[in-house]
Amino acid sequence: MTDAPVAFLGLDPETRADLFAAIPGLHRWYHTQGRDLPWRRTTDPYAIWISEVMLQQTRVTAVVPYYHRWLARLPTVGALAEAPLEEVLKLWEGLGYYSRARNLHRAARAVVEDWGGTIPADPDAFAALPGVGTYTTAAVLSIAFGADLAVVDGNVRRVLCRLVALEADPRRAPHAAALDRLAQDLLPVGTAADHNQAMMELGATLCTPKVPGCSTCPLTAVCSGRALGDPERYPVRRPRTAVPHHDVALGIVFHDGRVFIDRRPYGGLLGGLWEFPGGKVEPGETVEQALHRELAEEFGLRVRIDTALEPVAHAYSHFKVTLHPRLCTYLGREPRVGEGNPWKWVTPAALEDHPMPRGNRKVLEQLQRSRGDDRTTPGTG
Numbered sequence: 001m002t003d004a005p006v007a008f009l010g011l012d013p014e015t016r017a018d019l020f021a022a023i024p025g026l027h028r029w030y031h032t033q034g035r036d037l038p039w040r041r042t043t044d045p046y047a048i049w050i051s052e053v054m055l056q057q058t059r060v061t062a063v064v065p066y067y068h069r070w071l072a073r074l075p076t077v078g079a080l081a082e083a084p085l086e087e088v089l090k091l092w093e094g095l096g097y098y099s100r101a102r103n104l105h106r107a108a109r110a111v112v113e114d115w116g117g118t119i120p121a122d123p124d125a126f127a128a129l130p131g132v133g134t135y136t137t138a139a140v141l142s143i144a145f146g147a148d149l150a151v152v153d154g155n156v157r158r159v160l161c162r163l164v165a166l167e168a169d170p171r172r173a174p175h176a177a178a179l180d181r182l183a184q185d186l187l188p189v190g191t192a193a194d195h196n197q198a199m200m201e202l203g204a205t206l207c208t209p210k211v212p213g214c215s216t217c218p219l220t221a222v223c224s225g226r227a228l229g230d231p232e233r234y235p236v237r238r239p240r241t242a243v244p245h246h247d248v249a250l251g252i253v254f255h256d257g258r259v260f261i262d263r264r265p266y267g268g269l270l271g272g273l274w275e276f277p278g279g280k281v282e283p284g285e286t287v288e289q290a291l292h293r294e295l296a297e298e299f300g301l302r303v304r305i306d307t308a309l310e311p312v313a314h315a316y317s318h319f320k321v322t323l324h325p326r327l328c329t330y331l332g333r334e335p336r337v338g339e340g341n342p343w344k345w346v347t348p349a350a351l352e353d354h355p356m357p358r359g360n361r362k363v364l365e366q367l368q369r370s371r372g373d374d375r376t377t378p379g380t381g
Protein backbone atom coordinates (compact mmCIF):
# COMPACT_ATOMS: atom_id res chain seq x y z
CA MET A 1 0.00 0.00 0.00
CA THR A 2 1.10 3.56 -0.64
CA ASP A 3 0.27 6.60 1.42
CA ALA A 4 0.44 9.82 -0.53
CA PRO A 5 -2.79 10.10 -2.58
CA VAL A 6 -4.89 8.06 -0.15
CA ALA A 7 -4.00 10.53 2.58
CA PHE A 8 -6.47 12.90 0.87
CA LEU A 9 -9.21 10.46 1.83
CA GLY A 10 -8.35 10.78 5.49
CA LEU A 11 -7.93 7.04 5.96
CA ASP A 12 -5.78 5.85 8.82
CA PRO A 13 -3.71 2.67 8.31
CA GLU A 14 -5.99 0.66 10.56
CA THR A 15 -9.11 1.51 8.56
CA ARG A 16 -7.36 0.65 5.34
CA ALA A 17 -6.20 -2.65 6.77
CA ASP A 18 -9.79 -3.44 7.85
CA LEU A 19 -11.05 -2.69 4.36
CA PHE A 20 -8.43 -4.92 2.82
CA ALA A 21 -9.24 -7.73 5.24
CA ALA A 22 -12.90 -7.64 4.14
CA ILE A 23 -12.08 -8.19 0.46
CA PRO A 24 -12.03 -12.03 0.53
CA GLY A 25 -15.63 -11.90 1.77
CA LEU A 26 -16.50 -9.75 -1.23
CA HIS A 27 -14.93 -12.34 -3.54
CA ARG A 28 -16.91 -15.17 -1.90
CA TRP A 29 -20.09 -13.13 -2.28
CA TYR A 30 -19.34 -12.62 -5.98
CA HIS A 31 -18.78 -16.34 -6.54
CA THR A 32 -22.10 -17.24 -4.97
CA GLN A 33 -24.27 -14.22 -5.82
CA GLY A 34 -22.79 -12.78 -9.01
CA ARG A 35 -24.95 -12.81 -12.11
CA ASP A 36 -24.31 -15.37 -14.82
CA LEU A 37 -23.56 -13.06 -17.76
CA PRO A 38 -22.40 -14.30 -21.17
CA TRP A 39 -19.07 -12.45 -21.11
CA ARG A 40 -18.26 -14.03 -17.75
CA ARG A 41 -18.11 -17.45 -19.41
CA THR A 42 -15.13 -16.61 -21.56
CA THR A 43 -11.52 -15.54 -21.25
CA ASP A 44 -11.33 -14.55 -24.92
CA PRO A 45 -9.89 -10.99 -24.76
CA TYR A 46 -11.76 -9.98 -27.92
CA ALA A 47 -15.17 -11.01 -26.53
CA ILE A 48 -14.40 -9.35 -23.20
CA TRP A 49 -13.28 -6.20 -24.95
CA ILE A 50 -16.49 -6.04 -26.98
CA SER A 51 -18.59 -6.54 -23.84
CA GLU A 52 -16.70 -3.90 -21.88
CA VAL A 53 -17.09 -1.29 -24.60
CA MET A 54 -20.77 -2.08 -25.06
CA LEU A 55 -21.37 -1.89 -21.31
CA GLN A 56 -19.99 1.63 -21.05
CA GLN A 57 -23.03 3.92 -20.65
CA THR A 58 -25.40 1.02 -21.37
CA ARG A 59 -27.42 -1.34 -19.17
CA VAL A 60 -26.57 -5.05 -19.03
CA THR A 61 -30.00 -6.18 -20.23
CA ALA A 62 -29.72 -3.94 -23.28
CA VAL A 63 -26.22 -5.18 -24.09
CA VAL A 64 -26.83 -8.95 -23.99
CA PRO A 65 -28.62 -9.30 -27.37
CA TYR A 66 -26.16 -6.90 -29.04
CA TYR A 67 -23.25 -8.91 -27.65
CA HIS A 68 -24.57 -12.21 -29.02
CA ARG A 69 -25.46 -10.72 -32.41
CA TRP A 70 -22.06 -9.05 -32.71
CA LEU A 71 -20.05 -12.18 -31.89
CA ALA A 72 -22.19 -14.32 -34.18
CA ARG A 73 -21.39 -12.01 -37.06
CA LEU A 74 -17.87 -10.83 -36.06
CA PRO A 75 -16.43 -13.63 -33.91
CA THR A 76 -12.78 -12.52 -34.07
CA VAL A 77 -10.78 -9.35 -34.15
CA GLY A 78 -9.81 -10.25 -37.72
CA ALA A 79 -13.45 -10.49 -38.76
CA LEU A 80 -14.11 -7.07 -37.24
CA ALA A 81 -11.10 -5.59 -39.01
CA GLU A 82 -12.33 -6.88 -42.37
CA ALA A 83 -15.96 -5.81 -41.94
CA PRO A 84 -17.17 -2.63 -43.66
CA LEU A 85 -17.70 0.22 -41.19
CA GLU A 86 -21.33 0.53 -42.27
CA GLU A 87 -22.00 -3.05 -41.19
CA VAL A 88 -20.28 -2.39 -37.86
CA LEU A 89 -22.46 0.67 -37.27
CA LYS A 90 -25.55 -1.31 -38.23
CA LEU A 91 -24.70 -3.95 -35.61
CA TRP A 92 -24.28 -1.13 -33.09
CA GLU A 93 -27.46 0.72 -34.06
CA GLY A 94 -29.51 1.59 -30.98
CA LEU A 95 -26.64 1.31 -28.46
CA GLY A 96 -25.73 4.97 -28.88
CA TYR A 97 -22.33 6.64 -28.49
CA TYR A 98 -21.34 5.47 -31.95
CA SER A 99 -17.74 6.58 -31.60
CA ARG A 100 -17.36 3.41 -29.53
CA ALA A 101 -18.15 1.27 -32.59
CA ARG A 102 -15.97 3.34 -34.92
CA ASN A 103 -13.07 3.13 -32.48
CA LEU A 104 -13.47 -0.63 -32.05
CA HIS A 105 -13.30 -0.97 -35.81
CA ARG A 106 -10.16 1.17 -36.05
CA ALA A 107 -8.60 -0.63 -33.11
CA ALA A 108 -9.27 -4.05 -34.66
CA ARG A 109 -7.50 -2.93 -37.82
CA ALA A 110 -4.58 -1.72 -35.73
CA VAL A 111 -4.42 -5.07 -33.90
CA VAL A 112 -4.29 -6.89 -37.23
CA GLU A 113 -1.74 -4.54 -38.78
CA ASP A 114 0.53 -3.98 -35.77
CA TRP A 115 0.08 -7.15 -33.72
CA GLY A 116 -0.66 -9.82 -36.31
CA GLY A 117 -4.24 -10.16 -35.07
CA THR A 118 -3.30 -10.93 -31.45
CA ILE A 119 -4.66 -8.53 -28.86
CA PRO A 120 -1.64 -7.23 -26.91
CA ALA A 121 -1.56 -8.09 -23.20
CA ASP A 122 0.86 -5.27 -22.44
CA PRO A 123 -1.05 -2.33 -20.84
CA ASP A 124 0.86 0.36 -22.73
CA ALA A 125 0.36 -1.37 -26.07
CA PHE A 126 -3.32 -2.03 -25.45
CA ALA A 127 -3.94 1.49 -24.16
CA ALA A 128 -2.41 2.91 -27.35
CA LEU A 129 -5.22 1.42 -29.49
CA PRO A 130 -7.92 3.83 -30.73
CA GLY A 131 -10.65 4.50 -28.19
CA VAL A 132 -8.96 2.53 -25.40
CA GLY A 133 -8.65 4.42 -22.13
CA THR A 134 -7.64 3.59 -18.59
CA TYR A 135 -10.91 1.89 -17.74
CA THR A 136 -11.02 -0.37 -20.80
CA THR A 137 -7.37 -1.30 -20.40
CA ALA A 138 -7.82 -2.32 -16.78
CA ALA A 139 -11.08 -4.17 -17.42
CA VAL A 140 -9.98 -6.17 -20.46
CA LEU A 141 -6.45 -6.99 -19.35
CA SER A 142 -7.45 -7.92 -15.80
CA ILE A 143 -10.35 -10.15 -16.82
CA ALA A 144 -8.69 -11.74 -19.87
CA PHE A 145 -5.07 -11.93 -18.71
CA GLY A 146 -5.23 -11.44 -14.94
CA ALA A 147 -3.27 -8.17 -15.04
CA ASP A 148 -3.22 -6.56 -11.58
CA LEU A 149 -4.99 -3.38 -12.67
CA ALA A 150 -7.91 -2.07 -10.63
CA VAL A 151 -10.99 -0.96 -12.52
CA VAL A 152 -12.78 2.23 -11.50
CA ASP A 153 -16.07 2.71 -13.29
CA GLY A 154 -19.15 4.54 -12.01
CA ASN A 155 -20.28 1.56 -9.93
CA VAL A 156 -16.89 1.02 -8.31
CA ARG A 157 -16.52 4.74 -7.64
CA ARG A 158 -19.85 4.75 -5.80
CA VAL A 159 -18.81 1.75 -3.67
CA LEU A 160 -15.48 3.36 -2.79
CA CYS A 161 -17.04 6.72 -1.96
CA ARG A 162 -19.45 5.00 0.43
CA LEU A 163 -16.82 2.77 1.99
CA VAL A 164 -14.78 5.81 3.03
CA ALA A 165 -17.68 8.31 3.26
CA LEU A 166 -15.92 10.70 0.92
CA GLU A 167 -17.23 14.24 1.52
CA ALA A 168 -16.03 15.62 -1.81
CA ASP A 169 -16.73 15.34 -5.52
CA PRO A 170 -14.95 12.09 -6.48
CA ARG A 171 -14.42 13.20 -10.07
CA ARG A 172 -12.25 16.14 -9.13
CA ALA A 173 -8.57 16.16 -8.34
CA PRO A 174 -7.09 15.20 -5.99
CA HIS A 175 -9.93 12.89 -4.95
CA ALA A 176 -10.23 11.12 -8.29
CA ALA A 177 -6.57 10.08 -8.12
CA ALA A 178 -6.97 9.12 -4.47
CA LEU A 179 -9.90 6.84 -5.28
CA ASP A 180 -7.92 5.23 -8.13
CA ARG A 181 -5.14 4.60 -5.64
CA LEU A 182 -7.53 3.19 -3.06
CA ALA A 183 -9.04 0.86 -5.67
CA GLN A 184 -5.56 -0.39 -6.50
CA ASP A 185 -4.70 -0.76 -2.80
CA LEU A 186 -7.75 -2.95 -2.21
CA LEU A 187 -6.86 -5.33 -5.06
CA PRO A 188 -5.16 -8.46 -3.71
CA VAL A 189 -2.34 -9.40 -6.09
CA GLY A 190 -3.30 -12.23 -8.42
CA THR A 191 -7.08 -11.87 -8.04
CA ALA A 192 -7.74 -9.05 -10.48
CA ALA A 193 -10.22 -10.85 -12.75
CA ASP A 194 -12.52 -11.83 -9.91
CA HIS A 195 -11.86 -8.76 -7.81
CA ASN A 196 -12.73 -6.20 -10.47
CA GLN A 197 -15.86 -8.04 -11.46
CA ALA A 198 -16.84 -8.40 -7.80
CA MET A 199 -16.46 -4.66 -7.19
CA MET A 200 -18.43 -3.81 -10.32
CA GLU A 201 -21.08 -6.39 -9.46
CA LEU A 202 -21.48 -5.01 -5.96
CA GLY A 203 -22.05 -1.52 -7.34
CA ALA A 204 -24.43 -2.76 -10.02
CA THR A 205 -26.61 -5.00 -7.87
CA LEU A 206 -26.32 -4.11 -4.16
CA CYS A 207 -24.61 -0.77 -3.71
CA THR A 208 -27.05 0.88 -6.09
CA PRO A 209 -27.56 4.65 -6.31
CA LYS A 210 -30.85 4.43 -4.39
CA VAL A 211 -31.74 2.11 -1.51
CA PRO A 212 -28.46 0.16 -1.30
CA GLY A 213 -28.76 -3.36 0.09
CA CYS A 214 -26.45 -2.79 3.04
CA SER A 215 -28.00 -5.52 5.17
CA THR A 216 -26.75 -8.22 2.80
CA CYS A 217 -23.58 -6.48 1.66
CA PRO A 218 -20.31 -8.36 2.25
CA LEU A 219 -18.59 -5.06 3.10
CA THR A 220 -21.19 -3.74 5.50
CA ALA A 221 -18.98 -4.16 8.60
CA VAL A 222 -16.27 -1.90 7.19
CA CYS A 223 -18.43 0.66 5.36
CA SER A 224 -18.22 4.19 6.77
CA GLY A 225 -21.17 5.42 4.71
CA ARG A 226 -23.34 2.72 6.20
CA ALA A 227 -22.00 3.42 9.71
CA LEU A 228 -22.92 7.10 9.35
CA GLY A 229 -26.49 6.05 8.55
CA ASP A 230 -26.90 7.66 5.14
CA PRO A 231 -24.94 5.80 2.45
CA GLU A 232 -27.11 7.25 -0.33
CA ARG A 233 -25.52 10.60 0.39
CA TYR A 234 -22.37 9.34 -1.38
CA PRO A 235 -20.95 10.03 -3.86
CA VAL A 236 -21.39 13.73 -3.20
CA ARG A 237 -23.06 15.12 -6.28
CA ARG A 238 -22.14 18.14 -8.28
CA PRO A 239 -24.95 20.65 -8.74
CA ARG A 240 -26.86 19.82 -11.90
CA THR A 241 -26.50 22.19 -14.81
CA ALA A 242 -29.39 22.81 -17.15
CA VAL A 243 -29.38 20.51 -20.18
CA PRO A 244 -29.65 22.46 -23.46
CA HIS A 245 -32.62 21.70 -25.68
CA HIS A 246 -32.92 22.13 -29.45
CA ASP A 247 -35.90 21.97 -31.79
CA VAL A 248 -34.90 20.24 -35.02
CA ALA A 249 -36.83 20.30 -38.29
CA LEU A 250 -36.62 17.00 -40.16
CA GLY A 251 -37.64 16.41 -43.78
CA ILE A 252 -38.81 13.02 -45.04
CA VAL A 253 -38.58 13.87 -48.70
CA PHE A 254 -40.22 11.48 -51.18
CA HIS A 255 -39.50 11.22 -54.88
CA ASP A 256 -40.65 8.37 -57.14
CA GLY A 257 -41.24 6.05 -54.20
CA ARG A 258 -37.85 6.77 -52.68
CA VAL A 259 -36.71 8.76 -49.67
CA PHE A 260 -33.75 11.13 -49.38
CA ILE A 261 -31.15 10.37 -46.70
CA ASP A 262 -27.65 11.70 -46.04
CA ARG A 263 -24.73 10.37 -44.05
CA ARG A 264 -23.31 12.31 -41.12
CA PRO A 265 -19.58 13.12 -41.15
CA TYR A 266 -17.50 10.38 -39.55
CA GLY A 267 -15.74 12.70 -37.12
CA GLY A 268 -18.72 14.06 -35.20
CA LEU A 269 -21.72 13.05 -33.12
CA LEU A 270 -23.45 9.98 -34.61
CA GLY A 271 -20.70 9.94 -37.25
CA GLY A 272 -21.30 7.58 -40.18
CA LEU A 273 -25.02 7.16 -39.51
CA TRP A 274 -27.63 7.90 -42.17
CA GLU A 275 -30.43 10.33 -41.37
CA PHE A 276 -33.25 12.36 -42.79
CA PRO A 277 -32.06 15.86 -43.71
CA GLY A 278 -32.86 18.91 -41.60
CA GLY A 279 -31.42 21.05 -38.86
CA LYS A 280 -31.98 23.30 -35.88
CA VAL A 281 -34.91 25.68 -35.78
CA GLU A 282 -33.37 29.10 -35.24
CA PRO A 283 -34.99 31.73 -32.98
CA GLY A 284 -37.93 33.39 -34.74
CA GLU A 285 -38.26 30.61 -37.35
CA THR A 286 -41.14 28.19 -37.80
CA VAL A 287 -40.35 24.52 -38.30
CA GLU A 288 -41.36 24.87 -41.94
CA GLN A 289 -39.11 27.89 -42.51
CA ALA A 290 -36.19 26.10 -40.87
CA LEU A 291 -36.74 23.00 -42.98
CA HIS A 292 -36.87 24.92 -46.27
CA ARG A 293 -33.72 26.80 -45.28
CA GLU A 294 -31.76 23.73 -44.18
CA LEU A 295 -32.71 21.65 -47.22
CA ALA A 296 -31.78 24.48 -49.56
CA GLU A 297 -28.52 25.35 -47.80
CA GLU A 298 -27.27 21.81 -47.36
CA PHE A 299 -28.44 20.08 -50.49
CA GLY A 300 -30.13 22.59 -52.82
CA LEU A 301 -33.36 20.67 -52.29
CA ARG A 302 -36.67 22.35 -53.12
CA VAL A 303 -39.69 20.67 -51.54
CA ARG A 304 -43.36 21.04 -50.77
CA ILE A 305 -44.15 20.33 -47.13
CA ASP A 306 -47.27 18.15 -47.02
CA THR A 307 -47.84 16.66 -43.57
CA ALA A 308 -46.62 17.15 -40.03
CA LEU A 309 -45.92 14.00 -38.04
CA GLU A 310 -45.91 13.94 -34.25
CA PRO A 311 -42.85 15.54 -32.61
CA VAL A 312 -40.29 13.03 -31.31
CA ALA A 313 -38.28 13.74 -28.17
CA HIS A 314 -34.82 12.30 -27.79
CA ALA A 315 -32.07 12.81 -25.22
CA TYR A 316 -28.33 12.67 -25.85
CA SER A 317 -25.72 12.76 -23.12
CA HIS A 318 -25.32 16.56 -23.07
CA PHE A 319 -28.45 17.90 -24.71
CA LYS A 320 -32.01 17.08 -25.65
CA VAL A 321 -33.77 17.49 -28.95
CA THR A 322 -37.34 17.54 -30.17
CA LEU A 323 -37.52 16.36 -33.75
CA HIS A 324 -40.32 17.89 -35.84
CA PRO A 325 -40.75 15.54 -38.81
CA ARG A 326 -42.47 16.73 -41.96
CA LEU A 327 -43.44 14.62 -44.97
CA CYS A 328 -42.33 16.44 -48.08
CA THR A 329 -42.57 16.12 -51.84
CA TYR A 330 -39.47 16.75 -53.89
CA LEU A 331 -40.04 19.59 -56.35
CA GLY A 332 -37.02 19.27 -58.56
CA ARG A 333 -33.42 20.39 -58.79
CA GLU A 334 -30.76 17.79 -58.29
CA PRO A 335 -29.53 17.69 -54.72
CA ARG A 336 -25.93 18.77 -54.40
CA VAL A 337 -23.45 17.43 -51.89
CA GLY A 338 -23.65 19.68 -48.86
CA GLU A 339 -20.69 20.09 -46.52
CA GLY A 340 -19.20 16.87 -47.81
CA ASN A 341 -22.10 14.66 -46.70
CA PRO A 342 -22.91 11.84 -49.13
CA TRP A 343 -26.64 11.44 -49.87
CA LYS A 344 -28.89 9.08 -51.78
CA TRP A 345 -32.48 8.15 -52.59
CA VAL A 346 -33.53 4.81 -51.12
CA THR A 347 -36.72 2.80 -50.94
CA PRO A 348 -38.42 2.85 -47.53
CA ALA A 349 -37.65 -0.88 -47.19
CA ALA A 350 -33.93 -0.22 -47.76
CA LEU A 351 -33.86 2.16 -44.79
CA GLU A 352 -33.76 -0.94 -42.61
CA ASP A 353 -30.31 -1.75 -43.99
CA HIS A 354 -28.85 1.63 -43.09
CA PRO A 355 -27.53 2.45 -39.61
CA MET A 356 -29.61 5.39 -38.36
CA PRO A 357 -29.76 7.40 -35.11
CA ARG A 358 -32.43 6.28 -32.67
CA GLY A 359 -34.35 9.56 -33.02
CA ASN A 360 -34.67 8.98 -36.78
CA ARG A 361 -35.76 5.39 -36.13
CA LYS A 362 -38.53 6.66 -33.87
CA VAL A 363 -39.69 8.93 -36.71
CA LEU A 364 -39.55 6.00 -39.11
CA GLU A 365 -41.62 3.82 -36.79
CA GLN A 366 -44.23 6.57 -36.62
CA LEU A 367 -44.23 6.75 -40.40
CA GLN A 368 -44.67 3.00 -40.70
CA ARG A 369 -47.55 3.02 -38.22
CA SER A 370 -49.36 5.62 -40.31
CA ARG A 371 -48.88 3.93 -43.67
CA GLY A 372 -52.60 3.42 -44.15
CA ASP A 373 -52.81 7.15 -44.78
CA ASP A 374 -52.19 8.04 -48.42
CA ARG A 375 -50.08 11.07 -47.58
CA THR A 376 -47.65 8.97 -45.55
CA THR A 377 -47.31 6.23 -48.12
CA PRO A 378 -44.00 6.58 -49.91
CA GLY A 379 -44.35 7.21 -53.58
CA THR A 380 -47.53 9.21 -53.38
CA GLY A 381 -45.73 12.53 -53.16
Ligand code: SF4
Pocket (backbone or CB within 6 Å): 159, 162, 163, 206, 207, 208, 212, 213, 214, 215, 217, 218, 219, 220, 221, 223, 224, 225, 226, 231
Ligand atom coordinates in the same frame (compact mmCIF):
# COMPACT_ATOMS: atom_id res chain seq x y z
S1 SF4 B 1 -22.65 -1.40 3.14
FE1 SF4 B 1 -24.14 -0.42 1.82
S2 SF4 B 1 -23.22 1.52 1.22
FE2 SF4 B 1 -21.58 0.24 2.05
S3 SF4 B 1 -20.70 -0.77 0.27
FE3 SF4 B 1 -22.26 -2.15 1.07
S4 SF4 B 1 -24.15 -1.66 -0.07
FE4 SF4 B 1 -22.69 0.02 -0.38
